[in-house]
Amino acid sequence: DGGITQSPKYLFRKEGQNVTLSCEQNLNHDAMYWYRQDPGQGLRLIYYSQIVNDFQKGDIAEGYSVSREKKESFPLTVTSAQKNPTAFYLCASSTGPTIYNEQFFGPGTRLTVL
């Protein structure tokens, strides 16, 4: 089955710790995205990548970092610099960075900072 997988489904972190969220896709999509979803806030773009070894900041990149070493993988690290990291994190992919490419989402990772 083609799709996007995210792991873990639930993640708990102590304050001051960095954590890495995994995102893998087997859709052969070039573009990948990370969003954060908070209650009543909709989806906000953290980082996006158009091709391997390239990525750009989204609207709320502070306190986050990413890498894109492989086409199918786009891990997100939530650093201790992120002041309010508790949220639902969604990874998405699309065939390419044009306005006519639909984005497909993974199941999400719920991060809770204790």
Added chain:
Amino acid sequence: QKEVEQDPGPLSVPEGAIVSLNCTYSNSAFQYFMWYRQYSRKGPELLMYTYSSGNKEDGRFTAQVDKSSKYISLFIRDSQPSDSATYLCAMSGGSNYKLTFGKGTLLTVNP
């Protein structure tokens, strides 16, 4: 003014009702419009997309775009309890291919 406005609801309807979900937008460069459905604690799934003004129908769902009014709608006919979810509008266009999302409308269809 936010680029995309969507009434968060919640919206509660009886089974079989016709549901109308709406978004307004301010960026006239938006050309591509999508509706996503998101069940609780799940990732959004693409429901419908359209490039142009007018109506697009898919089963019980109809997407409507009015570019002159900067207004898009999603209609659900014969609503079912399984339609209970949050519905997100999204759009893109111009030189920016990123998607801009509405905040989502929470719909509950009561049996």
